[in-house]
Amino acid sequence: MENKFIRGTLFLTIATLLSKILGFIYIIPFTFLVGEQGYILYKYAYTPYTLMLSLSTIGLPLAVSKFVSKYNALGNYRVGLTLLKYGTYLMILSGIISFTVLYLMAPFLAGLVIDPNDQTGNSLADVQHVIRLVSFALLIIPVMSIFRGYFQGSQSMGPSALSTVIEQLVRIIFILVGAYVTIHIFNGSLTNAVGVATFAAFIGGIAGFIILLVVFLKRRALIKKQRDLSSSNEDINIISMFKELSGYAIPFVITGLALPIYQTIDTYTINPLFQSMNYTLGEAETINAVIGLVQILVLVPVSLATAFGMSLIPGITSAFISNRMIEVQSKISQTIQILMFFTLPAAMGLCILGEPIYRMVFGYENKNSPELGGFILQWYSLAAIVFALFTVTSAIMQGINKQNKLITGIILGICLKIVLNFKLVLYFEEVGPVLATYLGFIISIIYNIFIIKRTIGFKIIPLLKTIKSILLLVLAMTLAVWCVKELLELWLPGTLSLYYRSLIISIISIIIGISLYLGVGSRLTLVKNLAMKNRK
Template sequence: MKGRKDVQQDHESKKLFQGILILTLSSVITKILSAVYRVPFQNIVGDVGFYIYQQVYPIYGIVMALSSSGFPVAVSKMVAEREAAGENSHRTFLNAVFLILGLFGSGLFLAVFFTAGKLAAWMGDPRLSPLIRTVSCSFLLMPLISAIRGVYQGQGRMVPTALSQVLEQTVRVAAILLLSFWLVRGGFSLYAAGQGAVFGSVLGGAVSAAVLVFYLVKGGRQEKAAQLLEWNDVKQAARSLFCSGIAVCISSLVLVLFQFVDSLHLYALLKDAGWGAEAAKKLKGIYDRGQPFLQLGTVAASSFALNLVPVIALEYKKGRRKSLEIQVQAALKISTAIGAGAAVGLIGIMPFANTMLFENSEGTAVLSVFSVSILFSTWILTFSGILQGLGKVYTPAVAIAAGVLLKYGLNEVWVPRFGTMGASAATVAALGFISLILMIKLGKAYVKMLPALFFGKLALSLFAMSACLQLWLRLFVHGFSGRAASVPAALGGTAIGAAVFLFCAARLRLLTDEEWGLVPFGTKLAGLKGKNWIGKQKT
């Protein structure tokens, strides 16, 4: 029979996994919404309108990362530690956190708001300054959202965070699409439509804050009276927030930071290279079509990475080395299979997917190269999650910072020569560089890399998928054209490619039965495996 201590540990583990499941589900929903709305939005405003919005989106993306994964994680850790020490009242602590984040958020708001003109000039488009001023208001909401989410997550109460995230994204997407449609149809400029879309993002953040305040007020009666702030509390909170909080945040910011680099100087570089203003805007807008593809391709990986940190951290702290190795190997295998399958499959259907979603096939070659980023982004998110779980919080942040600088430098060299193809190649190269650094760091942390047999089976699965996709898509090359024909070609290709890849992965035993169990519907897929085509060695 289990002792009381074992039962308590099982209860804590069950509570942890339930919380992770709730946050993962809300994260998947919000990421899908965040990626999908860009398609109808681009259809409403066109490539130039899409360029306008994408120029300022990274600023909002930074706010989202800070208020969803960076600061709340740091706050939740502090709350959990305080509760473990027997301190059940968090009102005074919350005041200290809110004071620090309030000063930080207000400072960022003032900095962005009053330098909007200079930022717009740096981007090469002074007409963007009103949009930048509008999006800067998001920084004022960040302290409230971050602090309350962190407190509830530290208590193991994930529903307030999950609900606020889903409602924020739902309201945001609805407001963006409705406002942009109304403004474009009303004859307003594309810059006005872009500002309306940015306002929709700020509105979504306000709804999230309102939901969290409601939960806080509703549960406030159980809190003890707040005491005066003590300097030690403020100092401790500041150290945790700006050390571990921002370090964790940078790992989830990798894609947004790369977008920010492109926003700062890609349009200006295109103009300096000889493209006219309108042509450069359109080229940047076409290049930005890659963002929805990249986001959708990394949804599963980013959600899986969210699971990794607490699970691996728990195994690491308990000293269960064997269990830790199993978790890490499973994470590496699944993320690699997902990333590679999504990247290769998307490249195969890109001509039709581009037309289906964005009305024409312009920029298909650029977007195909850009799609390779899915694999590297998946690796970065997974490697970062593993390293953070092992207590190496700052390693991913340093690697990502180096990769962002490399991206900036490669843009300067390649964009004037190759246009947006140079920007795509720079993204792939810089993400590959970050992946390599993190892979080396994992090896130094005594984490076993995947065996060659695994990559051999993966290559065969990818080859089979690519071959079947080429056969399928050739049916639509002759005698079919336009957006209507691209829909069955792209959707049918997606279904066929996924089915062939999963079938081959199951038959080749790419994953073990336990690893298939971590994949949605994986147990059913594992049932497809027959005699191992590549021998009996386990992968």
């Protein structure tokens, strides 16, 4: 049974990671098709949709998983099915309400980012159109997500994993094929192409839900038999059930909302801020789009690093509940060391290779402002470390039952981000929103670390000493990558196009950097110790 659970969890982790990788890769051909103006139009729709989706599901899928797992372990399978039934009703109602709110709010949201008197960018009608199209996905995604929570709580990870991948694949195919056909075959407008792309969330959701529904119907007889043979078959009061669920769900939803809220602040404040400084709407939208594209690049190493680091979080929770504080501190140190080992070199690599990497990924044939993108990427690159630290310290806070304190730290960071966006743009222009993001997340991280330290007596200085060797290794790798980059820029023939120069510089520098880092890093005592502890 344990091996089956481990295989299922691994399968789900791989599926989630694959889904995230696909979610990064498709942006490259999509931005090539629609350009920066099309991408920012897409972002106008997806940013509020992501927020509304988090609010509509209210963290329930993860809470359902925890709830079902608890009662199944107690031998009461009836409660899980009852929760699935009433939770589905709740998600249908929540989806209808959130769809209606987003659909009706489209004119208001469009008015926040578009000046109707400036014709250099997207129009009010364009933004309203794409927001209303993406809102349809809210009718299906919340219901689908609660079925995923039920399967995961039943320790059946396969259906959730399969539906996650199918949903993403169908969505991406619909986005790319739909945008290409609209533009190149039907000679449709950019707005219609982006509209098709946003509606893809609804199509992908249907595909993912069909997978879950088919599996559930196939297993229905077995599930009913399991319920009828339960050692404890008592139902619990619906109000008590949802009260317990809300205690699980609120921390999940608040933590998950942090990054989308930061993205929303940027998306909906950058245009008016830059227009107040005499930028045209088109120029402001370019900056807005580039910051969004840069963030996608920065989040790639974050997802990989946290996938490794977060694997230790259940152990932290278990040790804390059992009052094994020395083990808790040891596991927190391991988590942060793993985080630094993977995230710090990636962040420094993005910083050194900012322009060539941005041009290689998004700037083919000088599309999508590669100079501006490279400049912002160099400033934004170290945010990978900040995002990863926030994710892990937030998970640790939940592991040591400090969910309420966690919410306070997140709210402090968001308030600071809003204030600094308005202040720093005036002085630092394109870099202003980036610096505001750094400072907002840093205040939340400092707050989290303070609470962790006060709760379990965690010591920071010994941790800093343990990662000293990682810092020295990253410094050596950074110098090597910088030298390779400079030498290649001198040696490559001037007749080579800027795109192919960037491609060659990026690939060779990355290969040498990774080879040096992993080659020397695998010999470090710290890395060997971490590997041995994880094997145990």
